[in-house]
Amino acid sequence: xxxxxxxxxxxxxxxxxxxxxxxxxxxxxxxxxxxxxxxxxxxxxxxxxxxxxxxxxxxxxxxxxxxxxxxxxxxxxxxxxxxxxxxxxxxxxxxxxxxxxxxxxxxxxxxxxxxxxxxxxxxxxxxxxxxxxxxxxxxxxxxxxxxxxxxxxxxxxxxxxxxxxxxxxxxxxxxxxxxxxxxxxxxxxxxxxxxxxxxxxxxxxxxxxxxxxxxxxxxxxxxxxxxxxxxxxxxxxxxxxxxxxxxxxxxxxxxxxxxxxxxxxxxxxxxxxxxxxxxxxxxxxxxxxxxxxxxxxxxxxxxxxxxxxxxxxxxxxxxxxxxxxxxxxxxxxxxxxxxxxxxxxxxxxxxxxxxxxxxxxxxxxxxxxxxxxxxxxxxxxxxxxxxxxxxxxxxxxxxxxxxxxxxxxxxxxxxxxxxxxxxxxxxxxxxxxxxxxxxxxxxxxxxxxxxxxxxxxxxxxxxxxxxxxxxxxxxxxxxxxxxxxxxxxxxxxxxxxxxxxxxxxxxxxxxxxxxxxxxxxxxxxxxxxxxxx
Ligand code: GLU
Numbered sequence: 001x002x003x004x005x006x007x008x009x010x011x012x013x014x015x016x017x018x019x020x021x022x023x024x025x026x027x028x029x030x031x032x033x034x035x036x037x038x039x040x041x042x043x044x045x046x047x048x049x050x051x052x053x054x055x056x057x058x059x060x061x062x063x064x065x066x067x068x069x070x071x072x073x074x075x076x077x078x079x080x081x082x083x084x085x086x087x088x089x090x091x092x093x094x095x096x097x098x099x100x101x102x103x104x105x106x107x108x109x110x111x112x113x114x115x116x117x118x119x120x121x122x123x124x125x126x127x128x129x130x131x132x133x134x135x136x137x138x139x140x141x142x143x144x145x146x147x148x149x150x151x152x153x154x155x156x157x158x159x160x161x162x163x164x165x166x167x168x169x170x171x172x173x174x175x176x177x178x179x180x181x182x183x184x185x186x187x188x189x190x191x192x193x194x195x196x197x198x199x200x201x202x203x204x205x206x207x208x209x210x211x212x213x214x215x216x217x218x219x220x221x222x223x224x225x226x227x228x229x230x231x232x233x234x235x236x237x238x239x240x241x242x243x244x245x246x247x248x249x250x251x252x253x254x255x256x257x258x259x260x261x262x263x264x265x266x267x268x269x270x271x272x273x274x275x276x277x278x279x280x281x282x283x284x285x286x287x288x289x290x291x292x293x294x295x296x297x298x299x300x301x302x303x304x305x306x307x308x309x310x311x312x313x314x315x316x317x318x319x320x321x322x323x324x325x326x327x328x329x330x331x332x333x334x335x336x337x338x339x340x341x342x343x344x345x346x347x348x349x350x351x352x353x354x355x356x357x358x359x360x361x362x363x364x365x366x367x368x369x370x371x372x373x374x375x376x377x378x379x380x381x382x383x384x385x386x387x388x389x390x391x392x393x394x395x396x397x398x399x400x401x402x403x404x405x406x407x408x409x410x411x412x413x414x415x416x417x418x419x420x421x422x423x424x425x426x427x428x429x430x431x432x433x434x435x436x437x438x439x440x441x442x443x444x445x446x447x448x449x450x451x452x453x454x455x456x457x458x459x460x461x462x463x464x465x466x467x468x469x470x471x472x473x474x475x476x477x478x479x480x481x482x483x484x485x486x487x488x489x490x491x492x493x494x495x496x497x498x499x500x501x502x503x504x505x506x507x508x509x510x511x512x513x514x515x516x517x518x519x520x521x522x523x524x525x526x527x528x529x530x531x532x533x
Contacts, residue, residue: 006038006229013045014056017292018063021266024317029232030069031340042074044095047212063289067310091226096218103213106221107173107206115250118153119174120164141201144179173206183242188261188342195242220247231258238262261342267349275352285354307409312364316357321350358408373400376410384414386421394460420512423521424499431501435492436529443484444492448522450478458514472507496525
């Protein structure tokens with residue numbers, strides 16, 4: 001590798017929300033740049049006005065920010081696109097629609113040097129050709145053979161070409177693929193690739209109708225002007241690589257041609273096919289970093305809104321297609337920067353595992369301090385109508401320490417512990433049938449009397465563990481002394497405290513709801529269940 005400063009770019013088209021595969025591409029570019037102490041550039045490729053989706057660019061910027069992937073160029077500190085070149089951003093602007101005046105001269109230069117030609121066929125004429133080929137079970141391509149029989153500057157007289165250029169604007173500039181030449185290419189992940197130019201079609205590079213370049217021209221010209229040294233992008237662009245190589249050659253930019261790495265696709269959880277934008281809603285997991293609402297008002301879920309920590313999302317994505325060569329799975333962004341290398345990026349598709357994604361989040365959740373978790377829990381409690389003023393930070397910290405073991409997300413905290421904050425309004429019918437035998441109810445009355453007489457330490461007590469285990473010993477001791485079935489008594493108590501025979505340990509529940517509330521809940525349940533019977 002030369003000593004040149006590495007410059008990479010993430011170049012999304014604002015045609016919709018960024019898929020998690022796109023975030024992975026951005027991440028690998030970012031890691032590569034950081035590791036090499038190079039530059040990471042965000043360029044918006046918006047030359048296809050037909051596919052432009054309002055809000056998509058903002059979505060991309062916000063997603064990268066949420067992930068902690070900050071570009072060195074392309075977006076200023078305030079999140080806006082940089083529109084004019086400056087010392088810090090000499091290659092601005094970074095939105096291709098704002099670079100419109102740049103491209104035409106490059107397209108014309110190719111025509112003048114014999115690497116491209118003007119094509120005048122209307123879309124109706126080309127459609128007719130396609131239909132005709134289809135009826136013969138063939139596919140029409142504008143290539144080194146068909147171009148000889150079509151309306152272009154290679155076939156029409158010079159004056160006619162000039163007249164059409166001056167009088168009409170429904171013409172394009174197409175790349176003139178050389179005949180029967182082998183293009184030799186190298187990919188950092190896939191190795192050496194060769195392709196014969198006769199298999200390629202003459203792609204449109206520039207369109208007079210809107211005065212805009214197509215992806216290929218704009219992409220290559222900008223990579224050159226922005227001094228990009230390494231292109232790391234999705235596998236779907238691999239078929240474009242021969243054309244890009246030929247363009248670098250035609251412009252005489254081979255010396256500074258970037259190196260290329262094409263990342264394999266993300267696959268569906270069953271490994272059958274590409275993970276598509278629709279899979280998430282169909283299979284019940286997010287495929288987008290953030291929630292997205294389309295023009296029809298349809299909502300797609302996002303990792304952020306589902307309660308993922310961005311660090312967990314990034315960690316999961318990094319390992320989806322790259323392996324560190326060790327058993328280590330948990331990496332901070334800084335650790336990823338140190339460990340990442342393109343030669344450990346896998347060639348085959350990476351199968352997405354939604355359960356593993358949850359596991360990553362759980363790991364990050366457990367890494368948070370109890371205080372941080374308690375702070376995250378407060379707004380969730382408020383949303384559920386709980387007056388959080390009644391609970392001290394210490395109380396919530398102790399509760400979080402206990403429930404985090406059972407949660408993947410802080411959003412799960414409420415599901416796991418709602419009954420600590422609100423008494424049950426009803427009791428599960430099948431649990432009543434199972435546990436509320438007259439004999440058991442009689443025993444529970446005695447348990448209640450026993451609890452009433454027992455000294456109970458309540459949350460937040462400084463020695464929580466000790467308080468809970470003392471209570472547990474006393475309670476289980478009392479049940480054993482009487483020769484009652486442990487499971488029946490404990491599950492009945494749980495039913496009374498929770499509303500169903502599920503939940504945290506009984507001693508923990510009593511510790512958190514307090515003695516008075518525990519006694520109240522037993523009385524209320526005994527009364528309600530006796531009346532209903
Ligand atoms: N605009 C292309 C995209 O949307 C960029 C491909 C590339 O990185 O060259 O993916």
